Amino acid sequence: MARMAGENRRMVGKLAVVAAGMFAFGYALIPIYRHVCEALGINILAVGERQVPGSSSAKPNTQVDTxxxxxxxxxxxxxxxxxxxxxxxxxxxxxxxLATVVYEFQNVQDRRMAAQAIPSYAPRNAAAHFNKLECFCFNQYTLEPGEKKQWPVAFVIDPRLPKDVTTITLSYTFFEVGGKTPPAPQAVAPLGAGGRG
Structure with a gap:
């Protein structure tokens, strides 16, 4: 019986040493992880946290085609x-x-309106390379009578844009949603066309 109690105490002691070792290893993993990642150059987040924007040590954005x-x-x-x-x-x-521009809007009607904008691009092949990160065209808006708004458009032009494209036109058509919009202008027949003859 005394022999069994002694073996149990030794086993508890061994288990306590193993538990303490596991705790110490888990606690030491964080600095070990940092050192290994920095040595291998894969700890990108930690490197970015140490760089302050505007400092001379900040790396330039290599994706910009200057x-x-x-x-x-x-x-x-x-x-x-x-x-x-x-x-x-x-x-x-x-x-x-990254570039940002602002569009200005004012509801000059005497009633509330809901509206949305639809973008278009010229030349047409530029659309696939014009990446909007923020745009008022993503949503519909309700504006009160006389209300003014300014909306940003934040965008990046993909460096893979064909070399022959040097100018892009971003055009928005703003229209009322669920309301009355004036009809498109009709072509007027020239005077005298109407069959004299």
Missing amino acids: SRTITVEFDANARGPWHFKPAQASIRVHPGE
Whole structure:
């Protein structure tokens, strides 16, 4: 019996040593992980946390193609009685560079309205390379009578844009959703066309 009690104490002692060793190993894993990842160059998050934007040690964005400049023109079309325009007519950006522009809108009607914008691009093949990160065209908006809004468009032009494209026009058509929009203008027949003869 005394022999069994002694073996149990030794087993408890061994288990306590193993448990303490496991706890110490788990506690030491964090600094070990940091050192291994830094040595292998795979701890990207930790490297980014140490770099302060604007400091000389910050690495430049290698995805920006500074050898090219694209002119982006902004256009606005309104299908209804309201004011809608870009805050600036155009900007020049490098492919891969983040850019932001603002569009201005005012509901000049005496009633509430719901509206949405639809984008289009020229040339057409630029659409696949024009990546919008934030755009008012993603949502519908309800505006009170006389209400003014400014909406940003944040975008990046893919560096894979064909080399022959140097100008892109981003055009928005803003129309009322579920309301009355004026009909499209009709072509007027020239005077005298109507069969004299």
